[in-house]
Amino acid sequence: MGIRKYGFTRGLTCLIFVFILCGCASTKGIADKSGELSSEDRRKFDYFYLEAERLKAIGENDAAFDLMSRAADLDTTSAAARFFLAPYYLRMGFYEQARKDLRYAAEKYPDNYWYNVVYANFSQQSNRHDEAIRIWTRLLEQNPDKPEINSALAEAYTAKGDMKQAIACYDRMESSMGMMEPITIEKLKLYEYMGDKEAMVAVAEKLQRTFPRNTDYMRLLGDIYLEAGNDSAALSIYNKALDLEPENGYIYLSRAGYYEKRGDTIAYNNEIRNALMNRRIDVDTKLSIFSTYIVGLMKKKQELNRVDSLFTEMLEQYPQEEPVHRLFGMYLSSRKDFSRAEEQYAIAADLAPTNPENWLQLIGLYLYQEKYAEVIRVGKRAIQYVPDQKDIYMYVAVASAQTKSYDEALSMLETGLNYVEENDAGTKSFFYGQMGDVYHSAGDKEKSYEMYEKALSYNASNIPVLNNYSYFLAMEGQDLDKAERMSAQTVKAEPDNATYLDTYAWIFFKQGNYSLARIYLQNALDKTKEPSAELFEHYGDILFMLGEVDEAVTYWQKALEAGSESAELLQKKIKNKKYIEK
Structure with a gap:
């Protein structure tokens, strides 16, 4: 079931000592004097030590480390000096040296609370659970009245996987401090992990008896009863x-779980509505509830009309809450109700214009529907609020290219590149690849190939670039060996991609290898349910070169019927029963 939110203090944060190593390194006094030093060396040691403490206090850490290192060289037995240096070694990445120094201090002075607490925490954070348990146990024997030690020991046992010992620690805390929310929740988590539902019930019942009018505890007990199979x-x-x-x-929400388990759909829906309409539940929790509810209904493909009415009620309650409009937009998009989804995302974007998610979703919807003018309009507006979103520049560039606004497309791509991380080679390759496509569409083939080369310099396996680059070379009859090598990479990467197979076949066609071209073009036709006009035309061209003229005409006719952009040329081919090069 997972222990859910019940408005309690989360975990035992308020009971646990969190010792940040660098903040606890002071020994709060003069260093130990256990070493056999001459009076002169002792005087130097004391000076170095005290001066290092002073420098550390004013933030001169490099000088403090240097002086304390000199002190430690003079007296290699000084636990205080080694304890001081440990956090510096830790910052420098010398973890083993830090561990040795902390352990030395803790073992030399086993009754020094600070030395041992810091070492135990370090051991725990380093996943040395047995060592952490040993030190926490020693500390607990010396300080039985400190519940935070029991808590830390419980965490060490939990990390080790010894749940029974961890529970014993919490039991001791409970005995000394009385029943408390955080302790009970931690015990429940452990029993849940162990799968001991009987123990979970016993703990929750005890908590509820102790606080009989606390509705949060009552709800917790009910949820555990439900998980344990005691539905009534x-x-x-x-x-x-x-x-x-x-x-x-929240109680309505829990009761909804009961009705869902019982299969009472009507009662379940009513309880969900009661929870969503309840003003005591915060909007984020309601949205979490609603999201889960919507996903459940969509999986079952039932009663989706209820979702619309619930959204209407939610929007009446929260008309200015951007997340509500965003969630409604997501729901409507999933149902392909694009016009209403656009409306909700537009409202969400107006309510929270610096949240890029709403802009991206809205622009993505327009792009999906090929509403290029809207992509450009909204994209430019979005850039005013979230100028660092590289994807928005990309979307606007794609839309601009589709409307033949090539200069604007290139400008968007160049600006968007400024927001790509320096080490993000994949995205840089993608942007340069798009620039190559735009330049080619604009008729600047030389600049197009320059951009493709740049894209491949960032990612030599950029498959779309390899395909487009090789296809355009083939169409122009240029550098066919290079085109074949690049196209072979795409077919190897995606052997079922009809577009890539067509490119590969067309390169063989240009090389005069018609039999091999036929094999790959036939494969491309087999791999797609609705072959494009271009595939039909290319296959006809190949068949003609192989002497199968009537079959070639048949495929040219199919290309014409499929709406080929080269209809005039196809009609000449069909009429003359002859291949004519573009």
């Missing part, structure tokens, strides 16, 4: 909680 007890405790606090929306 779960419903009974939920109802008691609602009698005490009828406006508590």
